[in-house]
Amino acid sequence: GENVEQHPSTLSVQEGDSAVIKCTYSDSASNYFPWYKQELGKGPQLIIDIRSNVGEKKDQRIAVTLNKTAKHFSLHITETQPEDSAVYFCAASKSTNAGKSTFGDGTTLTVKP
Amino acid sequence: DAGVIQSPRHEVTEMGQEVTLRCKPISGHNSLFWYRQTMMRGLELLIYFNNNVPIDDSGMPEDRFSAKMPNASFSTLKIQPSEPRDSAVYFCASSSMGGGQPQHFGDGTRLSIL
Numbered sequence: 001g002e003n004v005e006q007h008p009s010t011l012s013v014q015e016g017d018s019a020v021i022k023c024t025y026s027d028s029a030s031n032y033f034p035w036y037k038q039e040l041g042k043g044p045q046l047i048i049d050i051r052s053n054v055g056e057k058k059d060q061r062i063a064v065t066l067n068k069t070a071k072h073f074s075l076h077i078t079e080t081q082p083e084d085s086a087v088y089f090c091a092a093s094k095s096t097n098a099g100k101s102t103f104g105d106g107t108t109l110t111v112k113p
Numbered sequence: 114d115a116g117v118i119q120s121p122r123h124e125v126t127e128m129g130q131e132v133t134l135r136c137k138p139i140s141g142h143n144s145l146f147w148y149r150q151t152m153m154r155g156l157e158l159l160i161y162f163n164n165n166v167p168i169d170d171s172g173m174p175e176d177r178f179s180a181k182m183p184n185a186s187f188s189t190l191k192i193q194p195s196e197p198r199d200s201a202v203y204f205c206a207s208s209s210m211g212g213g214q215p216q217h218f219g220d221g222t223r224l225s226i227l
Contacts, residue, residue, distance in 0.1 A: 032214060043117070046217070095210070095214060101214050
């Protein structure tokens with residue numbers, strides 16, 4: 001089955017700096033890669049996703065890049081703000097009826113004011 | 114949009130008791146998921162439904178766990194009998210994508226089995 005590894009497990013940045021979180025996956029058939037943000041006491045929230053026919057996707061201060069050859073994808077957050085502090089999860093799946101998502105172990109991002 | 118609604122938010126009970134967790138997915142979503150989150154094991158998919166039909170229950174720990182989706186707007190996860198190792202946060206999620214990828218999560222039920 002699919003295996004997703006996520007790095008780093010913790011990340012601390014100064015407000016205004018950029019943050020990058022990286023994930024690798026094992027199943028070359030995976031073609032859907034979402035990212036979730038989980039705040040304390042809340043459920044994960046889908047913040048951005050990318051499909052394998054696209055190399056990069058941006059949404060305001062967040063972007064995701066995908067390298068299918070190397071089987072890795074990354075989340076980039078620019079101009080970080082304290083409210084970006086949360087746990088971020090990546091996931092990978094085949095977007096078929098039976099393609100369940102496999103999650104990474106999460107990255108705890110702390111943005112220091 | 115009310116989001117995915119879970120109840121109760123917190124549950125504390127003694128081992129051996131039956132526990133029932135409830136979920137109302139977002140209206141119009143055709144997929145529903147039950148996840149369990151612990152520090153040790155992270156986010157684990159227990160079971161998911163498409164159009165009220167269970168598609169993959171390979172993550173259900175054992176026969177003590179059961180899940181039902183009697184209609185498109187309601188699902189339950191039941192643990193009987195409960196054990197201390199079942200203590201975790203249980204999340205329900207729903208999706209309109211029709212596959213195994215959750216889009217919207219509820220805020221979870223924090224379950225403590227004493």
